[in-house]
């Protein structure tokens with residue numbers, strides 16, 4: 529258990545380190561809410577406004593238990609947007625920077641299209657995106673991010689808790705090892 533916890537904590541650290549991306553501007557330092565109310569608000573917005581184009585195939589519909597598929601088929605999407613909109617179930621851990629990147633993308637639209645055909649977004653490489661500006665308030669973008677993060681990584685809270693216990697355990701072990709060491713040293717000298 530301890531080893532598993534430590535490995536998971538290490539993994540979380542590595543995902544964090546992967547945040548540094550060269551070409552994109554630095555991600556906003558945003559703390560993603562974890563309370564149920566915000567997560568539910570985010571879920572409502574995603575189901576109402578994003579599922580038309582995006583699937584969330586690793587999540588289930590509560591009643592039918594079917595995977596949540598988008599309103600359009602990948603073929604139609606490809607014809608309409610030039611790319612298939614990515615599945616959103618794991619998006620909050622799929623990009624360097626994790627959920628902070630999701631939030632940055634949702635709020636990173638520029639009014640000036642520049643050379644872009646559909647939309648300009650600072651947080652996508654190349655600066656242009658095929659997804660039109662959803663015009664979200666910062667609050668809604670944060671709620672959506674909270675929901676997508678919970679969807680992608682529902683065990684994060686537990687993992688952090690395990691990590692804390694692993695650290696306490698290792699701390700106690702260190703103190704005990706030191707006490708044993710002192711006793712042995714005393715015996716050797718005496």
Ligand code: HEC
Pocket residue numbers: 573574577578579580581582609611612613614616619623630633634652656657658659660662672
């Ligand atoms: C009209 C269709 C459409 C709607 C509605 C839509 N999207 Fe998208 N979305 C796309 C397309 C197309 C892409 C691929 C963009 C690209 O690669 O340039 C995309 C990409 C994304 C990405 C990935 C960005 C990245 O880092 O690559 C996220 C996250 C996302 N959408 C979230 C949302 C959310 C949240 C909503 C609802 C508020 C939403 N989308 C609504 C079409 C849509």
